[in-house]
Amino acid sequence: xxxxxxxxIDQCRSLGLRRTKALEQLLMxxxxxxxxxxxxxxxxxxxxxxxxxxxxxFRLLQRLADKGIVRRLGLHERAxxxxxxxxxxxxxxxxxxxxxxxxxxxxPCPVHALEEEIRETTGYQNLYHELEFFGTCPQCA
Amino acid sequence: xxxxxxxxIDQCRSLGLRRTKALEQLLMxxxxxxxxxxxxxxxxxxxxxxxxxxxxxFRLLQRLADKGIVRRLGLHERAxxxxxxxxxxxxxxxxxxxxxxxxxxxxPCPVHALEEEIRETTGYQNLYHELEFFGTCPQCA
DNA sequence: GTAATTGCAAATACTTTGCCACGTA
DNA sequence: TACGTGGCAAAGTATTTGCAATTAC
Numbered sequence: 001x002x003x004x005x006x007x008x009i010d011q012c013r014s015l016g017l018r019r020t021k022a023l024e025q026l027l028m029x030x031x032x033x034x035x036x037x038x039x040x041x042x043x044x045x046x047x048x049x050x051x052x053x054x055x056x057x058f059r060l061l062q063r064l065a066d067k068g069i070v071r072r073l074g075l076h077e078r079a080x081x082x083x084x085x086x087x088x089x090x091x092x093x094x095x096x097x098x099x100x101x102x103x104x105x106x107x108p109c110p111v112h113a114l115e116e117e118i119r120e121t122t123g124y125q126n127l128y129h130e131l132e133f134f135g136t137c138p139q140c141a
Numbered sequence: 142x143x144x145x146x147x148x149x150i151d152q153c154r155s156l157g158l159r160r161t162k163a164l165e166q167l168l169m170x171x172x173x174x175x176x177x178x179x180x181x182x183x184x185x186x187x188x189x190x191x192x193x194x195x196x197x198x199f200r201l202l203q204r205l206a207d208k209g210i211v212r213r214l215g216l217h218e219r220a221x222x223x224x225x226x227x228x229x230x231x232x233x234x235x236x237x238x239x240x241x242x243x244x245x246x247x248x249p250c251p252v253h254a255l256e257e258e259i260r261e262t263t264g265y266q267n268l269y270h271e272l273e274f275f276g277t278c279p280q281c282a
Numbered sequence: 283g284t285a286a287t288t289g290c291a292a293a294t295a296c297t298t299t300g301c302c303a304c305g306t307a
Numbered sequence: 308t309a310c311g312t313g314g315c316a317a318a319g320t321a322t323t324t325g326c327a328a329t330t331a332c
Binding site for chain 1: 213214215216217229235238239246248251252254255256258259260263264265266267268270271272273274275276277278279282
């Protein structure tokens with residue numbers, strides 16, 4: 001499972017994507033930031049703003065999500081968030097409803113057992129989950 | 142805690158909202174459906190379509206969310222979903238990524254202990270969480 | 283050479299607001 | 308009467324698509 005840009009690009013190539021500057025920069029940006037980012041953030045980021053159009057970033061994210069390299073998250077904002085799917089690095093998030101800050105939850109995710117149960121009980125496939133905590137952060141309180 | 146329309150309306154009134162036809166019908170619709178609904182669904186529903194404008198439903202939902210009577214959910218769709226906050230009826234959802242169907246998870250939510258821990262550890266206030274499972278439902282598989 | 287990818291601009295989708303009329307308390 | 312509420316229409320924000328030009332393989 002990929003943990004650096006070259007591995008990610010290899011993975012993309014093996015799934016049929018072409019190695020373009022935009023793809024490289026997008027993957028680097030996501031990898032470096034280590035947090036979910038919106039399309040607008042990504043397209044406006046240092047590495048991408050002079051590299052390609054927002055539509056290109058959009059379509060790249062779309063392809064990456066199709067291939068299971070990136071995940072699209074809700075996180076309650078109007079804009080969608082995107083994050084890399086990295087090996088064994090499932091994250092839950094703690095989000096301030098006032099300032100919108102997003103931080104990863106440090107504790108291990110308590111949902112895996114239930115996910116397993118749902119998989120067996122319901123027959124749903126490709127199961128994954130999204131868990132977010134919302135509240136007022138100490139700064140905003 | 143409210144479980145029927147009259148109780149809900151009382152709660153609204155005690156929080157300063159006026160008793161209008163639109164409010165009544167909106168609360169009834171949410172209560173009857175028992176599942177999260179989008180603004181478009183609500184405004185187009187039988188009880189509301191001839192009752193009031195979509196903007197009115199929007200502003201009602203906004204007020205209800207402010208007062209803590211309704212919760213706005215992400216659920217990965219482009220449109221936001223709204224659901225009543227009913228006593229002791231926290232729900233997690235199982236969502237098909239193909240057809241978009243949303244069903245409540247029957248099993249009890251396994252997250253309360255972690256939520257408590259986060260409350261104590263981080264100092265976040267008014268904490269709540271949202272847990273969704275995504276996958277391909279048996280029909281779509 | 284060929285099919286995937288891109289830029290630009292336009293179209294969609296959903297949400298949000300302004301303003302004045304109206305209804306509830 | 309006074310202020311919350313409602314309708315209608317317009318503006319805002321984010322996403323998505325069409326098409327011709329370009330680029331990776």
